[in-house]
Amino acid sequence: MLDIRNVTKRFGGLTAVDDVTLSVEKGQILGLIGPNGAGKTTLFNVIAGTFPATEGEVQFKGERIDGKRADETCVMGLARTFQIPHVFTSMTVGETIMIGAFLRQRSIPLVRKKAEGVALAVGLADRFDTPTASLTTAERKRLEVARALATEPDMILLDEVMAGLNPTEVNRMLELVSDLRDGGVTVLFVEHNLSAVMKICDRIAVLDHGAKIADGLPREVMDMPAVVEAYLGAPATPADGGSADAAS
Amino acid sequence: MQLALQLLLSGILLGGVYALAALGLNLIFGVAKIVNFAHGEFMMLGMYAGFWLMTLTGINPYWGSPLIAVAFFVVGAAFYWGVMRFTIYSTELTQVFATLGMSIALQNLALVMFSADYRTIQTMPDGRSSIDFGFVHLSSDRVIAFLFAIAIFVGVILFLRRTFTGRAIEAVSQDLMAARLMGINTQKIFLITFGLGIGITGVAGAVLVPSFYAFPSVGTFFVLIAFVVVVLGGLGSVTGTMIGGLSLGLIESYVGYFSPDLKEATHFILLILLLAVRPQGILGVKGAEKESLK
Amino acid sequence: MTRLTQYFDMRPRDALGALILVLLTMGLPLVIANDYHVNVLVLVFLYAGMASAWNILGGMAGQFSLGHTAFFGTGAYTSTLLYNFAGVSPWIGMVAGGLLSMVFAVIIAYPAFRMRGVFFAMATLAFGEAIRILLIYSRKHVDMPYGLSINWEPAFGNMIFEERSSYALLAGVFLLIVTLTAYGLSRSHAGIYLRAIRDSEEAAVAAGIPMRRYKMIALLISAFFTSAGGTLLAQYVLYIEPTTVFSMAYSVDLPLMALLGGIGTVAGPILGAFIALPLRDVLLDLFGSGAAGLHLVVYGVLLMVIVIVLPSGLIGGARSLLSWLTRRTAARKSEDT
Numbered sequence A: 001m002l003d004i005r006n007v008t009k010r011f012g013g014l015t016a017v018d019d020v021t022l023s024v025e026k027g028q029i030l031g032l033i034g035p036n037g038a039g040k041t042t043l044f045n046v047i048a049g050t051f052p053a054t055e056g057e058v059q060f061k062g063e064r065i066d067g068k069r070a071d072e073t074c075v076m077g078l079a080r081t082f083q084i085p086h087v088f089t090s091m092t093v094g095e096t097i098m099i100g101a102f103l104r105q106r107s108i109p110l111v112r113k114k115a116e117g118v119a120l121a122v123g124l125a126d127r128f129d130t131p132t133a134s135l136t137t138a139e140r141k142r143l144e145v146a147r148a149l150a151t152e153p154d155m156i157l158l159d160e161v162m163a164g165l166n167p168t169e170v171n172r173m174l175e176l177v178s179d180l181r182d183g184g185v186t187v188l189f190v191e192h193n194l195s196a197v198m199k200i201c202d203r204i205a206v207l208d209h210g211a212k213i214a215d216g217l218p219r220e221v222m223d224m225p226a227v228v229e230a231y232l233g234a235p236a237t238p239a240d241g242g243s244a245d246a247a248s
Numbered sequence B: 001m002q003l004a005l006q007l008l009l010s011g012i013l014l015g016g017v018y019a020l021a022a023l024g025l026n027l028i029f030g031v032a033k034i035v036n037f038a039h040g041e042f043m044m045l046g047m048y049a050g051f052w053l054m055t056l057t058g059i060n061p062y063w064g065s066p067l068i069a070v071a072f073f074v075v076g077a078a079f080y081w082g083v084m085r086f087t088i089y090s091t092e093l094t095q096v097f098a099t100l101g102m103s104i105a106l107q108n109l110a111l112v113m114f115s116a117d118y119r120t121i122q123t124m125p126d127g128r129s130s131i132d133f134g135f136v137h138l139s140s141d142r143v144i145a146f147l148f149a150i151a152i153f154v155g156v157i158l159f160l161r162r163t164f165t166g167r168a169i170e171a172v173s174q175d176l177m178a179a180r181l182m183g184i185n186t187q188k189i190f191l192i193t194f195g196l197g198i199g200i201t202g203v204a205g206a207v208l209v210p211s212f213y214a215f216p217s218v219g220t221f222f223v224l225i226a227f228v229v230v231v232l233g234g235l236g237s238v239t240g241t242m243i244g245g246l247s248l249g250l251i252e253s254y255v256g257y258f259s260p261d262l263k264e265a266t267h268f269i270l271l272i273l274l275l276a277v278r279p280q281g282i283l284g285v286k287g288a289e290k291e292s293l294k
Numbered sequence C: 001m002t003r004l005t006q007y008f009d010m011r012p013r014d015a016l017g018a019l020i021l022v023l024l025t026m027g028l029p030l031v032i033a034n035d036y037h038v039n040v041l042v043l044v045f046l047y048a049g050m051a052s053a054w055n056i057l058g059g060m061a062g063q064f065s066l067g068h069t070a071f072f073g074t075g076a077y078t079s080t081l082l083y084n085f086a087g088v089s090p091w092i093g094m095v096a097g098g099l100l101s102m103v104f105a106v107i108i109a110y111p112a113f114r115m116r117g118v119f120f121a122m123a124t125l126a127f128g129e130a131i132r133i134l135l136i137y138s139r140k141h142v143d144m145p146y147g148l149s150i151n152w153e154p155a156f157g158n159m160i161f162e163e164r165s166s167y168a169l170l171a172g173v174f175l176l177i178v179t180l181t182a183y184g185l186s187r188s189h190a191g192i193y194l195r196a197i198r199d200s201e202e203a204a205v206a207a208g209i210p211m212r213r214y215k216m217i218a219l220l221i222s223a224f225f226t227s228a229g230g231t232l233l234a235q236y237v238l239y240i241e242p243t244t245v246f247s248m249a250y251s252v253d254l255p256l257m258a259l260l261g262g263i264g265t266v267a268g269p270i271l272g273a274f275i276a277l278p279l280r281d282v283l284l285d286l287f288g289s290g291a292a293g294l295h296l297v298v299y300g301v302l303l304m305v306i307v308i309v310l311p312s313g314l315i316g317g318a319r320s321l322l323s324w325l326t327r328r329t330a331a332r333k334s335e336d337t
Helices: A040-048 A070-076 A093-101 A108-122 A137-150 A167-182 A194-200 A218-223 A225-232 A241-247 B002-032 B039-057 B061-082 B092-114 B140-162 B164-174 B176-181 B186-208 B218-233 B238-258 B260-277 C012-031 C035-060 C069-086 C090-112 C117-142 C164-186 C189-199 C201-206 C211-237 C248-261 C267-287 C294-309 C313-336
Strands: A002-011 A014-024 A029-033 A055-060 A078-080 A155-159 A186-190 A203-208 A211-216 B130-132 B137-139
Touching: A002 A040, A014 A029, A014 A040, A014 A055, A014 A203, A014 A211, A029 A040, A029 A167, A029 A194, A040 A078, A040 A155, A040 A186, A070 A078, A070 C201, A078 A137, A093 A108, A093 A137, A093 C189, A108 A137, A108 A167, A137 A155, A137 A167, A137 C201, A167 A186, A167 A194, A194 A218, A203 A218, A203 A225, A211 A218, A211 A225, A218 A225, B002 B039, B002 B137, B002 B140, B002 B164, B002 B186, B002 B218, B002 B238, B039 B061, B039 B092, B039 B186, B039 B218, B061 B140, B061 B186, B092 B218, B092 C117, B092 C248, B092 C294, B130 B140, B137 B140, B140 B164, B140 B186, B140 B238, B164 B176, B164 B186, B176 B186, B218 B238, B218 B260, B218 C117, B238 B260, B260 C090, B260 C117, C012 C035, C012 C164, C035 C164, C035 C189, C035 C211, C035 C248, C035 C267, C069 C090, C069 C117, C069 C211, C069 C248, C090 C117, C090 C211, C117 C248, C164 C189, C164 C211, C189 C201, C189 C211, C201 C211, C248 C267, C248 C294, C248 C313, C267 C294, C267 C313
Parallel strands: A029 A186, A029 A203, A078 A155, A155 A186
Antiparallel strands: A002 A014, A002 A055, A203 A211, B130 B137
């Protein structure tokens, strides 16, 4: 579905992403993790089209997308969310989701129906007519997912959707992400919350200092000494929720 | 060669003057993130202050500048307290229109009080109005205004770097939230910044009235010059303001020699191109221009 | 251009608003006899139309232009030059000016759409000023008088009329067309896309909105109608010169009216124009005897007060008042029970 080939991104003298090759298979949930400053967000932004790669290329469904504008990749079926939710402040939840749905469909009743379906899926059905300004952080994060989901993506990029949520909210979000996959959407998500990653990812890739140091099944990856060292600095139980929160 | 040198020197003098005209705008923008569309009108009032001081009391604006600085500091602080204080956390739109409203009011106030006549003053006795170096002539008033610009820039930089209040102003300009959490009284800082910015602008106007005509709508000319300088040099950067001023002065000096009519259009075309290519300016903070209407 | 699809059906209060507007624009010119009042009416309609045009870009799309004088002046100059020197009917000149303004809009869009907020405002302001200076400059090379008068030869084809009320009707039609366009836009998917762009460019793009295209649509519509307003005003005044038709005053007045009424709403700019222009006249009556410009001092101060007290305009203010009243009544009721 998504192929990242030898992508390097430099800002002046700083190499934020260093020759990363990574691919995501259809129907998978891939977690992209790594300590602060490892280049996760930069790689994410290259994929999402925020800025072009210095070297290498990104292919989505066999077509090159690096350097394309975010709205173009969105049309191709690659949607994203933002770590800090960007809400349409003058709109209601329903209108926000409809904005996404307008991409595939211009008939108002159909768009509205679609939006209601998405709202139900992300657990915002009872907030459909609420102004976005009065949502909680957790609801805003779900609205981010909803807006992306409404564009009917084949793949969705999630940027730290768990950050700032309490354990109950994290669990709801995990359910939502699994539901996405069960609905046939491929997911790549950048995450700090290790326990979350462990629970639902089919595969995990680890970045450190811009380079990929591991890539594989969650259990395997977390046992690799290089990963443990890079991520936590000292050997520890990786699945431990407490230490995971300390990393975020 | 001689011509090139003459253009270079008069360009530098003009540049210093432009930098001085823009400093107040940039200070206020840097700290309060407000573009003061009434900036030119405060400058215009400074010019009238210089004019009337000389006309009524015979004190020339150079000696009178401390008095004008104090008076305009008060005016600036009052402008903040009476108007801008209410808009500091509002949308950019509100800020633009609050300052535009001020601009309309002041411009017409000047028209009511001083009429539309063009006014200027002569500070130098005949025969000493220009300094002759043999191969180049420089206007004495421009040289004095330039020296004022240098002195004020050095003063502002020292103030910002060496005094507690100055450090606090810098802190607010870099991160309002953090500064507040550190216990800085941001209202007071904004008040001082407006006072300082408009105080400098008043002095700038006063020392320019011997070499530029004062009239009620002259502010429009200066506010646009100030925009160009600020964008050229960098938003929120004091040193950048000087560099921006000098660059504009030199560009104008050379363009003006070859095509006097196009001189003014160059300002605007330069401004548009600059905003498009490098909106953060030569020394500005990248991303400042991305601050959206919120 | 993308086909516009309707976003929602017309609401009852929109129908009421439309009825009021039609009665005002078509009725008042026939009812009012006083020449002075008809004059105010013509100006109010024209300004309301142009403020609505500005609002499509500045309010709906959130691109705060301070350079609309460029489009206004282009409209006034194009039709007048074509009429005076080539005998082309101002009706055609109006369209030609509108198209030329659209060309200018495309030129300024390239640099300006890379900026946001106050930087967009500064760039457009500089653009407006640059056009005026370039015009004054070029005049020296093409032997054109400073001011241009249009001969008073009333004929429909000349867009010159015997009666002032005909101008009022024409201006009223102009206002209706602009309002209808703005309304249609606001009820279509494009309208909600523009709102999305205004609220958050990042999120809009992430939702697959081709942002530049929609900003451009808003700019082109806005430029065309502002330009048409320039032609209409030139035909009414029958005299133009660079400093008046390319005056920064238009760039400031149009957004001002939109802001006063309620920025981003369809009715806001109209309401704003209906209040701001007569207000200026009233102030002139009150203070005009004192000294020239005194009424504008008061106007400027009022402006400051209004934007501070009512940052979302009269419509926004009325809305908050209404919701406050509803909440209070609700609170009262719950207290009673």
